Amino acid sequence: MEMAYDKCSAHNQSQDFVAFSGKRKSQRLENQRIKRQKIENADDVPTGTKITDINPDCLEHILMYLNLGDLLNVADSNKYLKSVAEEIYVRKYGRKNAPEYCGKTILEISAISLCRMRNYEFDGYSLKLGDLKTCLQFVRCFGHLLHDIILDNVTSSVSNVYGRTLIYINEYCGDHLWFIRIKGFDLSTAFKKPFLKVTVANLIDCGFGKKSLNWLFPNVTSISYKSHGKFLNIDKHMPMLKCLYIGVSQCGKLSNSGKKAIEKAFRLNPQLKRLEINLGAGLNLQLLSKVSKYIQSLEDLMLKATLKKDFCFANDTIYFKSVESFYLNLKLEKDLKTINGSNDIQNLNQTEDELLLPNIPFAFDRLKHLKIRGNCRYSDQLFSFISKCPTINFLQFWDYIFISKTDVAKIAAMLPAVKKILFYERYSLEEVCHYLTEFKLLNEFGFRLKNEDDLDVLRTRFGHEWQISPGFCVDMKRSVRR
Structure with missing residues (x-):
């Protein structure tokens, strides 16, 4: 009896299991059908919130x-x-401390940085990109927000790779840039349209092909142009140009075609107001004397030389009638000579005369600001030049141009109208008092004290008449200007 009951129970359980399995299978099929229907009708089902x-x-x-x-x-x-x-x-x-740029920052793209950093670096002032993909993507997305671009330190091995970056810059930034600096690029094919808003262009060892600078930058007001010596594409009239800097690159030499291009550039641009020349490698005072008649509207002249021979001029004085500011930077190196025509070089011993400031072969009618910086000591040549410029009212001497008490008396007699003096040498309290006595119309005097403890004595003696501000140099300004 018990055995018959067990068989019956087992049969019923088996039937229940089959029924349950069938229900699970039908439920699974129903779920699959519903899912297919949802997929087919996905367009009719409302989607979730998008990021936009x-x-x-x-x-x-x-x-x-x-x-x-x-x-x-x-x-x-x-x-x-x-x-x-x-x-x-x-x-x-964006540059938070420069409201005139409206948050614009400087973009720097440097090939050398490819091996020094990853995609980018930001120092709070300039954004440096070293990855080509990042460069292209950045220029495409944010190029219209840029005012300044620097493409620098490019070697010939990667300049072709970065040529595409130039094309992007011309396309996406060309209508917005104000300043552009390019070093070591061939620009003959990269730029298809001019940069209409660029006012400052800094060009170093660039190739231009048949494109002239007045086509690339039609509204440029300041150009800094450094070349190996050819100076091609500068011999055009640039009506807005006011400031020009020219110099020969290291290991370069000014060619005959380069001289002709520079002469033509000066002849076609008599409206220049500011000129800076890095003398050397054929770029000398003889060339400046030749073109001086074309640029008599100059108001600011700056000359830099590292060899004494580049500043030598045996002919007549170079004359500028309108120059008001003259800056002379003479950090002269020791002359070198070749031994027996070989490549062996030896230093010449500098004599006492070579340490003196050389003759300054210039004459000005309206000179007001004279600034001299160099490693030469003052000489009678300096006093001779100053005596010919009685209109000077601002004197500025740097480095080794030390002026003694005796020399101050000479200068005071030659320049009675001087109102501002900056001497970056150390003077004693006695010497400072002597200078303030010699220059009757002086309103501002900058210098360094030999003994910093004398600053309190200086304030006690002159504090009622002068405002005295300490720093790298002591700056004294007369309270009531004369």
């Missing part, structure tokens, strides 16, 4: 946590996110 639906303030808060690479990817995704990413870029990488 987020409140703009919340979205900006989220994007502030992204680095530059991720921010570029966001800007690349769609137009709405690009506009938000631009705001984040200006906040994080």
